[in-house]
Amino acid sequence: MQGYRKQLFSYLVRFCGNKMAAEDLFQETLIKVWNGIKSYNEQNKFSSWLFSIAHNVALDYLRSSSVRKSSSLEESYEFSDGNNPHRNYVEKESYKMIMDAVKELPDKQKNVFLLRQHGGLSFKEIATELDQPLNTVLGHMHYAVSKIRKKLSEEYG
Amino acid sequence: MDNTNNKICKEFESEMWLILDGSLEKQLQDNWNDHLKICSKCIMTLEEAKETIELYNNLPQENIQNSAFKKMINNAVSSQKNHEVRQYTSSIQKNRSLVEIFGFYRLAFGGSILAAALMFIFITFFNDPKIPEMNTQISNELLGWNTPDINRRLDNVESQIISLQTNDWDIYIVRKNKKEEWNSALRAIQNQIRKMNKEVVSTSM
Numbered sequence: 216m217q218g219y220r221k222q223l224f225s226y227l228v229r230f231c232g233n234k235m236a237a238e239d240l241f242q243e244t245l246i247k248v249w250n251g252i253k254s255y256n257e258q259n260k261f262s263s264w265l266f267s268i269a270h271n272v273a274l275d276y277l278r279s280s281s282v283r284k285s286s287s288l289e290e291s292y293e294f295s296d297g298n299n300p301h302r303n304y305v306e307k308e309s310y311k312m313i314m315d316a317v318k319e320l321p322d323k324q325k326n327v328f329l330l331r332q333h334g335g336l337s338f339k340e341i342a343t344e345l346d347q348p349l350n351t352v353l354g355h356m357h358y359a360v361s362k363i364r365k366k367l368s369e370e371y372g
Numbered sequence: 373m374d375n376t377n378n379k380i381c382k383e384f385e386s387e388m389w390l391i392l393d394g395s396l397e398k399q400l401q402d403n404w405n406d407h408l409k410i411c412s413k414c415i416m417t418l419e420e421a422k423e424t425i426e427l428y429n430n431l432p433q434e435n436i437q438n439s440a441f442k443k444m445i446n447n448a449v450s451s452q453k454n455h456e457v458r459q460y461t462s463s464i465q466k467n468r469s470l471v472e473i474f475g476f477y478r479l480a481f482g483g484s485i486l487a488a489a490l491m492f493i494f495i496t497f498f499n500d501p502k503i504p505e506m507n508t509q510i511s512n513e514l515l516g517w518n519t520p521d522i523n524r525r526l527d528n529v530e531s532q533i534i535s536l537q538t539n540d541w542d543i544y545i546v547r548k549n550k551k552e553e554w555n556s557a558l559r560a561i562q563n564q565i566r567k568m569n570k571e572v573v574s575t576s577m
Contacts, residue, residue: 220441225433234434241436245448310431332428338393353386357421364424 219262223269226333230273230325232318240276244269266334267344270326277322316366324359327352380407384414388421 223244227237247268255264317325326345330336336344342352384404390396391404408415436444474482 221433221435224436228434237434238436238440242444242447245444246451249448249451306432309427313428313431332425337395338389339395350386353389356389357385360421360424363428364420367424367427 222333226329229317230329240272244272262335263340312370316363320359324355327355328359381414388418
Protein backbone atom coordinates (compact mmCIF):
# COMPACT_ATOMS: atom_id res chain seq x y z
CA MET A 216 0.00 0.00 0.00
CA GLN A 217 2.87 2.33 0.92
CA GLY A 218 4.28 1.68 -2.56
CA TYR A 219 1.16 3.04 -4.23
CA ARG A 220 0.82 5.98 -1.90
CA LYS A 221 2.02 8.72 -4.28
CA GLN A 222 0.41 7.20 -7.34
CA LEU A 223 -2.93 6.81 -5.62
CA PHE A 224 -2.95 10.23 -4.07
CA SER A 225 -1.91 12.02 -7.26
CA TYR A 226 -4.54 10.03 -9.15
CA LEU A 227 -7.21 11.22 -6.75
CA VAL A 228 -5.96 14.82 -6.76
CA ARG A 229 -5.97 14.93 -10.53
CA PHE A 230 -9.27 13.13 -10.80
CA CYS A 231 -11.21 15.45 -8.52
CA GLY A 232 -9.02 18.53 -8.94
CA ASN A 233 -9.05 19.27 -5.25
CA LYS A 234 -6.35 18.35 -2.76
CA MET A 235 -8.54 18.50 0.34
CA ALA A 236 -11.20 16.34 -1.26
CA ALA A 237 -8.48 13.98 -2.50
CA GLU A 238 -7.31 13.45 1.10
CA ASP A 239 -10.82 12.45 2.11
CA LEU A 240 -11.09 10.18 -0.91
CA PHE A 241 -7.71 8.69 -0.12
CA GLN A 242 -8.89 7.93 3.40
CA GLU A 243 -12.11 6.41 2.11
CA THR A 244 -10.20 4.30 -0.39
CA LEU A 245 -7.92 3.04 2.38
CA ILE A 246 -10.91 2.08 4.51
CA LYS A 247 -12.53 0.24 1.62
CA VAL A 248 -9.29 -1.54 0.83
CA TRP A 249 -8.84 -2.57 4.46
CA ASN A 250 -12.41 -3.73 4.85
CA GLY A 251 -12.47 -5.52 1.53
CA ILE A 252 -9.01 -7.05 1.57
CA LYS A 253 -10.53 -10.50 2.11
CA SER A 254 -12.34 -10.21 -1.20
CA TYR A 255 -9.14 -9.42 -3.10
CA ASN A 256 -8.22 -12.20 -5.48
CA GLU A 257 -4.45 -12.63 -5.41
CA GLN A 258 -4.44 -13.83 -8.99
CA ASN A 259 -5.31 -10.29 -10.10
CA LYS A 260 -2.98 -7.33 -10.01
CA PHE A 261 -3.18 -5.49 -6.70
CA SER A 262 -2.87 -2.12 -8.46
CA SER A 263 -5.88 -2.91 -10.68
CA TRP A 264 -7.95 -3.77 -7.64
CA LEU A 265 -6.73 -0.76 -5.69
CA PHE A 266 -7.36 1.71 -8.47
CA SER A 267 -10.74 0.30 -9.33
CA ILE A 268 -11.75 0.97 -5.70
CA ALA A 269 -10.23 4.46 -5.84
CA HIS A 270 -11.95 5.11 -9.16
CA ASN A 271 -15.35 4.19 -7.75
CA VAL A 272 -14.76 6.26 -4.63
CA ALA A 273 -13.80 9.25 -6.78
CA LEU A 274 -16.79 8.75 -9.09
CA ASP A 275 -19.14 8.67 -6.09
CA TYR A 276 -17.57 11.90 -4.90
CA LEU A 277 -18.09 13.62 -8.25
CA ARG A 278 -21.67 12.39 -8.44
CA SER A 279 -22.45 13.56 -4.92
CA SER A 280 -20.80 16.98 -5.20
CA SER A 281 -22.93 19.15 -7.42
CA VAL A 282 -20.27 21.84 -7.67
CA ARG A 283 -16.82 20.76 -8.61
CA LYS A 284 -14.63 22.76 -6.33
CA SER A 285 -11.43 23.98 -7.78
CA SER A 286 -8.44 24.79 -5.74
CA SER A 287 -4.82 25.39 -6.44
CA LEU A 288 -2.80 22.22 -6.72
CA GLU A 289 0.50 23.98 -6.63
CA GLU A 290 1.12 23.19 -2.98
CA SER A 291 0.33 19.53 -3.50
CA TYR A 292 3.62 18.40 -4.91
CA GLU A 293 7.19 18.63 -3.77
CA PHE A 294 9.62 20.76 -5.71
CA SER A 295 12.35 18.73 -7.25
CA ASP A 296 15.06 21.22 -6.44
CA GLY A 297 14.52 23.77 -3.71
CA ASN A 298 17.74 25.62 -4.67
CA ASN A 299 16.86 26.22 -8.30
CA PRO A 300 14.10 28.84 -8.54
CA HIS A 301 14.12 28.88 -12.37
CA ARG A 302 13.65 25.14 -12.57
CA ASN A 303 10.97 25.37 -9.96
CA TYR A 304 9.20 28.05 -11.95
CA VAL A 305 9.27 26.03 -15.19
CA GLU A 306 8.18 22.93 -13.36
CA LYS A 307 5.37 24.77 -11.68
CA GLU A 308 4.17 26.31 -14.93
CA SER A 309 4.24 23.00 -16.80
CA TYR A 310 2.48 21.35 -13.93
CA LYS A 311 -0.22 23.99 -13.81
CA MET A 312 -0.72 23.90 -17.56
CA ILE A 313 -0.98 20.14 -17.80
CA MET A 314 -3.21 19.96 -14.76
CA ASP A 315 -5.53 22.52 -16.31
CA ALA A 316 -5.60 20.50 -19.51
CA VAL A 317 -6.39 17.30 -17.59
CA LYS A 318 -9.05 19.09 -15.61
CA GLU A 319 -10.76 20.24 -18.79
CA LEU A 320 -10.89 16.76 -20.28
CA PRO A 321 -14.32 15.17 -20.62
CA ASP A 322 -14.91 12.64 -17.82
CA LYS A 323 -14.64 9.56 -20.03
CA GLN A 324 -11.30 10.64 -21.49
CA LYS A 325 -10.02 11.70 -18.08
CA ASN A 326 -11.01 8.34 -16.55
CA VAL A 327 -9.06 6.40 -19.15
CA PHE A 328 -6.05 8.69 -19.12
CA LEU A 329 -5.65 8.77 -15.33
CA LEU A 330 -6.25 5.05 -14.83
CA ARG A 331 -3.60 4.34 -17.45
CA GLN A 332 -1.03 6.85 -16.21
CA HIS A 333 -1.44 6.42 -12.46
CA GLY A 334 -3.04 3.06 -11.93
CA GLY A 335 -0.82 1.38 -14.49
CA LEU A 336 -3.81 -0.58 -15.75
CA SER A 337 -3.56 -2.03 -19.22
CA PHE A 338 -6.11 -0.81 -21.74
CA LYS A 339 -7.89 -4.13 -21.58
CA GLU A 340 -8.15 -3.83 -17.81
CA ILE A 341 -9.45 -0.28 -18.17
CA ALA A 342 -12.02 -1.46 -20.69
CA THR A 343 -13.19 -4.09 -18.20
CA GLU A 344 -13.19 -1.64 -15.31
CA LEU A 345 -15.16 1.00 -17.21
CA ASP A 346 -17.31 -1.58 -18.97
CA GLN A 347 -16.50 -0.14 -22.38
CA PRO A 348 -15.23 -1.68 -25.63
CA LEU A 349 -11.46 -1.70 -26.01
CA ASN A 350 -11.57 0.49 -29.14
CA THR A 351 -13.62 3.12 -27.33
CA VAL A 352 -11.09 3.16 -24.50
CA LEU A 353 -8.22 3.53 -26.99
CA GLY A 354 -10.08 6.36 -28.70
CA HIS A 355 -10.59 8.15 -25.37
CA MET A 356 -6.88 7.81 -24.62
CA HIS A 357 -5.92 9.23 -27.98
CA TYR A 358 -8.25 12.22 -27.68
CA ALA A 359 -7.15 12.88 -24.09
CA VAL A 360 -3.48 12.98 -25.04
CA SER A 361 -4.18 15.03 -28.17
CA LYS A 362 -6.07 17.62 -26.12
CA ILE A 363 -3.29 17.88 -23.55
CA ARG A 364 -0.76 18.28 -26.32
CA LYS A 365 -2.87 20.89 -28.06
CA LYS A 366 -3.18 22.85 -24.84
CA LEU A 367 0.57 22.76 -24.33
CA SER A 368 1.32 23.83 -27.90
CA GLU A 369 -1.15 26.72 -27.53
CA GLU A 370 0.66 27.91 -24.42
CA TYR A 371 4.22 27.36 -25.66
CA GLY A 372 3.53 28.15 -29.29
CA MET B 373 -5.42 5.77 -52.13
CA ASP B 374 -5.43 8.79 -49.84
CA ASN B 375 -8.73 7.68 -48.35
CA THR B 376 -7.35 4.21 -47.65
CA ASN B 377 -4.28 5.72 -46.04
CA ASN B 378 -6.42 8.06 -43.94
CA LYS B 379 -8.44 5.11 -42.75
CA ILE B 380 -5.30 3.19 -41.84
CA CYS B 381 -3.79 6.22 -40.11
CA LYS B 382 -7.02 6.75 -38.17
CA GLU B 383 -6.87 3.13 -37.06
CA PHE B 384 -3.26 3.62 -36.03
CA GLU B 385 -4.26 6.47 -33.69
CA SER B 386 -6.07 3.93 -31.54
CA GLU B 387 -3.86 0.90 -31.99
CA MET B 388 -0.62 2.77 -31.28
CA TRP B 389 -1.67 2.76 -27.60
CA LEU B 390 -1.58 -1.01 -27.66
CA ILE B 391 1.87 -0.79 -29.28
CA LEU B 392 3.03 1.52 -26.48
CA ASP B 393 1.29 -0.76 -23.99
CA GLY B 394 3.19 -3.74 -25.40
CA SER B 395 -0.02 -5.73 -25.62
CA LEU B 396 -0.46 -5.88 -29.39
CA GLU B 397 -0.09 -9.25 -31.10
CA LYS B 398 3.22 -9.69 -32.85
CA GLN B 399 1.69 -10.06 -36.29
CA LEU B 400 -0.25 -6.81 -35.96
CA GLN B 401 2.77 -5.10 -34.49
CA ASP B 402 4.81 -6.15 -37.55
CA ASN B 403 2.09 -4.84 -39.86
CA TRP B 404 2.19 -1.47 -38.13
CA ASN B 405 5.97 -1.41 -38.26
CA ASP B 406 5.72 -1.87 -42.03
CA HIS B 407 3.21 0.95 -42.21
CA LEU B 408 5.41 3.23 -40.12
CA LYS B 409 8.23 2.75 -42.61
CA ILE B 410 6.19 4.54 -45.25
CA CYS B 411 3.92 6.87 -43.24
CA SER B 412 5.52 9.96 -41.78
CA LYS B 413 2.17 11.15 -40.41
CA CYS B 414 1.80 8.10 -38.18
CA ILE B 415 5.42 8.34 -37.08
CA MET B 416 4.74 11.90 -35.98
CA THR B 417 1.53 10.90 -34.20
CA LEU B 418 3.41 8.18 -32.33
CA GLU B 419 6.28 10.48 -31.39
CA GLU B 420 3.94 13.21 -30.18
CA ALA B 421 2.01 10.74 -28.06
CA LYS B 422 5.20 9.38 -26.52
CA GLU B 423 6.47 12.90 -25.86
CA THR B 424 3.25 14.05 -24.20
CA ILE B 425 3.09 10.98 -22.00
CA GLU B 426 6.71 11.44 -21.01
CA LEU B 427 6.09 15.07 -20.18
CA TYR B 428 3.12 14.08 -18.05
CA ASN B 429 5.03 11.33 -16.31
CA ASN B 430 7.85 13.72 -15.47
CA LEU B 431 5.53 16.01 -13.57
CA PRO B 432 6.02 15.90 -9.83
CA GLN B 433 3.41 13.77 -8.16
CA GLU B 434 1.30 15.08 -5.37
CA ASN B 435 2.10 13.50 -2.06
CA ILE B 436 0.46 13.14 1.24
CA GLN B 437 2.30 13.97 4.45
CA ASN B 438 3.65 11.09 6.52
CA SER B 439 1.74 12.10 9.63
CA ALA B 440 -1.51 12.37 7.68
CA PHE B 441 -0.84 9.03 6.01
CA LYS B 442 -0.20 7.30 9.36
CA LYS B 443 -3.36 8.83 10.75
CA MET B 444 -5.30 7.54 7.77
CA ILE B 445 -3.87 4.06 8.19
CA ASN B 446 -4.89 4.10 11.86
CA ASN B 447 -8.36 5.26 10.92
CA ALA B 448 -8.63 2.52 8.33
CA VAL B 449 -7.50 -0.13 10.83
CA SER B 450 -9.93 1.06 13.49
CA SER B 451 -12.61 1.26 10.83
CA GLN B 452 -11.90 -2.37 9.98
CA LYS B 453 -12.38 -3.29 13.63
CA ASN B 454 -15.67 -1.39 13.63
CA HIS B 455 -16.57 -3.12 10.39
CA GLU B 456 -15.94 -6.52 12.01
CA VAL B 457 -17.96 -5.49 15.06
CA ARG B 458 -20.79 -4.36 12.78
CA GLN B 459 -20.66 -7.66 10.93
CA TYR B 460 -20.76 -9.48 14.29
CA THR B 461 -23.66 -7.43 15.59
CA SER B 462 -25.56 -7.84 12.36
CA SER B 463 -25.09 -11.60 12.68
CA ILE B 464 -26.44 -11.36 16.22
CA GLN B 465 -29.37 -9.30 14.99
CA LYS B 466 -30.24 -12.15 12.67
CA ASN B 467 -30.90 -14.22 15.83
CA ARG B 468 -32.79 -11.50 17.67
CA SER B 469 -35.77 -12.33 19.81
CA LEU B 470 -39.41 -12.28 18.71
CA VAL B 471 -40.02 -9.19 20.88
CA GLU B 472 -37.34 -7.34 18.87
CA ILE B 473 -38.76 -8.54 15.56
CA PHE B 474 -42.48 -7.92 16.14
CA GLY B 475 -42.49 -5.41 18.98
CA PHE B 476 -43.98 -6.00 22.40
CA TYR B 477 -47.59 -5.04 21.72
CA ARG B 478 -47.92 -6.99 18.48
CA LEU B 479 -46.36 -10.00 20.12
CA ALA B 480 -48.70 -9.70 23.15
CA PHE B 481 -51.73 -9.35 20.89
CA GLY B 482 -50.69 -12.29 18.72
CA GLY B 483 -49.92 -14.36 21.80
CA SER B 484 -53.35 -13.65 23.25
CA ILE B 485 -55.08 -14.69 20.04
CA LEU B 486 -53.03 -17.88 19.93
CA ALA B 487 -53.75 -18.68 23.57
CA ALA B 488 -57.50 -18.14 23.05
CA ALA B 489 -57.45 -20.40 19.99
CA LEU B 490 -55.60 -23.12 21.89
CA MET B 491 -58.04 -22.84 24.80
CA PHE B 492 -61.00 -23.17 22.44
CA ILE B 493 -59.49 -26.27 20.83
CA PHE B 494 -58.77 -27.79 24.23
CA ILE B 495 -62.27 -27.15 25.56
CA THR B 496 -63.92 -28.40 22.40
CA PHE B 497 -61.98 -31.56 21.81
CA PHE B 498 -60.19 -32.63 24.96
CA ASN B 499 -62.24 -31.49 27.94
CA ASP B 500 -65.11 -34.01 28.01
CA PRO B 501 -67.99 -32.80 30.08
CA LYS B 502 -69.04 -35.12 32.83
CA ILE B 503 -72.13 -36.78 31.50
CA PRO B 504 -74.28 -38.23 34.26
CA GLU B 505 -74.57 -41.97 34.15
CA MET B 506 -78.05 -41.94 32.72
CA ASN B 507 -77.77 -45.42 31.29
CA THR B 508 -77.39 -46.88 34.75
CA GLN B 509 -80.22 -44.79 36.18
CA ILE B 510 -82.51 -45.63 33.30
CA SER B 511 -81.67 -49.30 33.40
CA ASN B 512 -82.38 -49.35 37.13
CA GLU B 513 -85.76 -47.90 36.38
CA LEU B 514 -86.28 -50.42 33.62
CA LEU B 515 -85.34 -53.33 35.85
CA GLY B 516 -88.61 -53.00 37.72
CA TRP B 517 -90.76 -52.83 34.57
CA ASN B 518 -92.99 -55.66 35.70
CA THR B 519 -94.08 -53.94 38.92
CA PRO B 520 -97.68 -52.82 39.16
CA ASP B 521 -96.87 -49.15 38.68
CA ILE B 522 -95.02 -49.87 35.44
CA ASN B 523 -96.79 -47.16 33.47
CA ARG B 524 -95.81 -44.53 35.99
CA ARG B 525 -92.26 -45.74 35.93
CA LEU B 526 -92.20 -45.70 32.17
CA ASP B 527 -93.53 -42.14 32.23
CA ASN B 528 -90.75 -41.23 34.60
CA VAL B 529 -88.17 -42.77 32.36
CA GLU B 530 -89.56 -41.04 29.32
CA SER B 531 -89.70 -37.72 31.08
CA GLN B 532 -86.12 -38.20 32.18
CA ILE B 533 -85.12 -38.87 28.61
CA ILE B 534 -86.97 -35.81 27.38
CA SER B 535 -85.41 -33.67 30.11
CA LEU B 536 -82.02 -35.00 29.15
CA GLN B 537 -82.57 -34.01 25.53
CA THR B 538 -83.90 -30.58 26.37
CA ASN B 539 -81.78 -29.54 29.33
CA ASP B 540 -78.68 -31.60 29.95
CA TRP B 541 -78.04 -31.91 26.27
CA ASP B 542 -77.93 -28.15 25.89
CA ILE B 543 -76.01 -27.62 29.06
CA TYR B 544 -73.08 -29.85 28.24
CA ILE B 545 -70.91 -29.34 25.25
CA VAL B 546 -70.56 -32.77 23.81
CA ARG B 547 -68.54 -33.70 20.83
CA LYS B 548 -70.30 -34.91 17.77
CA ASN B 549 -69.33 -38.53 18.26
CA LYS B 550 -70.45 -38.40 21.87
CA LYS B 551 -73.73 -36.92 20.71
CA GLU B 552 -74.19 -39.73 18.25
CA GLU B 553 -73.38 -42.31 20.87
CA TRP B 554 -75.85 -40.68 23.19
CA ASN B 555 -78.55 -40.56 20.51
CA SER B 556 -78.08 -44.22 19.67
CA ALA B 557 -78.31 -45.04 23.39
CA LEU B 558 -81.51 -43.03 23.61
CA ARG B 559 -82.91 -44.76 20.54
CA ALA B 560 -82.12 -48.13 22.13
CA ILE B 561 -83.89 -47.10 25.32
CA GLN B 562 -86.87 -45.78 23.39
CA ASN B 563 -87.07 -49.09 21.50
CA GLN B 564 -86.88 -50.91 24.81
CA ILE B 565 -89.74 -48.77 26.16
CA ARG B 566 -91.83 -49.39 23.07
CA LYS B 567 -91.15 -53.10 23.42
CA MET B 568 -92.11 -53.00 27.10
CA ASN B 569 -95.26 -51.03 26.28
CA LYS B 570 -96.31 -53.70 23.83
CA GLU B 571 -95.66 -56.42 26.38
CA VAL B 572 -97.62 -54.49 29.02
CA VAL B 573 -100.51 -54.11 26.62
CA SER B 574 -100.40 -57.81 25.73
CA THR B 575 -100.25 -58.94 29.39
CA SER B 576 -103.11 -56.61 30.42
CA MET B 577 -105.24 -58.07 27.63
